[in-house]
Amino acid sequence: MSTAENLQHKYTYADYAQWSGDERWELIDGAAYAMTGPLRIHQEVVSELGRQIGNFLQGKPCRVYVAPFDVRMPREDEDDSKVETVVQPDLSIICDKSKLDKLGCRGAPDWIVEVLSPSTALKDMNTKRSLYEQHGVQEYWIIHAEDRWLMVYTLDAQRKYGQPGVFGMDEPTAVQRLPDLSIDWSFMIEI
Numbered sequence: 001m002s003t004a005e006n007l008q009h010k011y012t013y014a015d016y017a018q019w020s021g022d023e024r025w026e027l028i029d030g031a032a033y034a035m036t037g038p039l040r041i042h043q044e045v046v047s048e049l050g051r052q053i054g055n056f057l058q059g060k061p062c063r064v065y066v067a068p069f070d071v072r073m074p075r076e077d078e079d080d081s082k083v084e085t086v087v088q089p090d091l092s093i094i095c096d097k098s099k100l101d102k103l104g105c106r107g108a109p110d111w112i113v114e115v116l117s118p119s120t121a122l123k124d125m126n127t128k129r130s131l132y133e134q135h136g137v138q139e140y141w142i143i144h145a146e147d148r149w150l151m152v153y154t155l156d157a158q159r160k161y162g163q164p165g166v167f168g169m170d171e172p173t174a175v176q177r178l179p180d181l182s183i184d185w186s187f188m189i190e191i
Contacts, residue, residue, distance in 0.1 A: 140152075
């Protein structure tokens with residue numbers, strides 16, 4: 001699919017799987033969203049978080065995946081070809097191995113991290129937050145690397161995100177889903 005094509009059409013995973021690998025896309029409720037190339041600070045944060053989380057998860061049942069990694073979010077039990085939502089979070093942490101297959105992940109990861117980029121910030125903060133809440137992502141982090149703060153959403157007993165916790169990066173941030181893990185932001189001093 002090229003960016004010049006009509007993006008008002010409703011797409012499925014079957015369409016998405018046929019598109020050229022030259023461009024990255026996400027589908028949310030059948031709408032196609034082009035993904036842009038990230039800034040260096042974005043990549044440094046994603047890489048370091050992937051390393052910290054991956055090191056912590058060694059020998060544990062959960063796994064961390066760094067984009068591009070397809071997360072298919074079916075509405076019910078529809079066949080993959082009919083799934084209308086496929087996202088590529090910056091980091092996906094999945095503890096239920098039955099959700100993993102050769103295509104990526106089918107179902108909600110336990111924890112998702114998105115590092116904001118200027119072109120996708122509103123989508124990450126609104127559209128994806130709502131999507132992740134609806135599908136039961138237990139913890140959702142939105143990181144604003146340039147301004148050095150993050151928002152943390154966690155599902156409550158009613159399976160809703162309440163007010164987010166907002167944290168600076170001057171001290172480690174505890175992960176609710178993985179209680180023994182805290183993210184060390186000291187690497188941010190160098191970038």
